[in-house]
Amino acid sequence: MNNRNVEIRYAVRPISKEIFAMYDNREKKKGDTVLNPNKIHRMLTPMMYSRISGGKITPQKVSVQYFKPESVKTNAGADVGSMSTGPLGSDWAQDYAFGFFVMLHKDNLADAYIFYLFEDEKQMVDTFKEMTTNNALFYALKFQ
Numbered sequence: 001m002n003n004r005n006v007e008i009r010y011a012v013r014p015i016s017k018e019i020f021a022m023y024d025n026r027e028k029k030k031g032d033t034v035l036n037p038n039k040i041h042r043m044l045t046p047m048m049y050s051r052i053s054g055g056k057i058t059p060q061k062v063s064v065q066y067f068k069p070e071s072v073k074t075n076a077g078a079d080v081g082s083m084s085t086g087p088l089g090s091d092w093a094q095d096y097a098f099g100f101f102v103m104l105h106k107d108n109l110a111d112a113y114i115f116y117l118f119e120d121e122k123q124m125v126d127t128f129k130e131m132t133t134n135n136a137l138f139y140a141l142k143f144q
Helices: 017-025 040-052 069-076 121-132
Strands: 008-016 080-087 098-106 110-118
Touching: 017 110, 040 098, 040 110, 069 080, 098 121, 110 121
Parallel strands: none
Antiparallel strands: 008 110, 080 098, 098 110
C-alpha cells in the first residue's frame, strides 16, 4: 500500500503430530477442559486479539465473526476462518491504533493469523475496501 501507513503481519502456528499425541495421551479427568488441537483457535483467537489491544478489550468482549465454511474453503483452503476488528495498544503494534484480524484454520495442519494494522479506525475503513479488491494482497495466504 504505497503512500499509506498500513502494515500486514502474519503468524502461523503449526499443529504437529506431537501436539495431537500429547492431547490423546494426557491424563483425562472429570471436567477436563483441554481442547482438541483443531479447536484451540477458538480460545486463542480472542485471547491474542485482547493481548495486542493492550488490555483495551477483554477476551470475552472480542467480537469474532466466522466466515461461511464454503467461502473460507474456496478462498483460503481453510476449514474455519474468522475476522475481528479492534483497538491496538501493545508494544507489538506501537505505530498503529486499530487493526483488522483474520484467523484461518486448516484441520490437522495449522492456524494462521493475519493482522492488518492501521493508524486509526477511519484509515482502516477508507483503505480496506481497496485492499480487499486486490486478490494478490487479500488472499496472499492460502492453505494448499
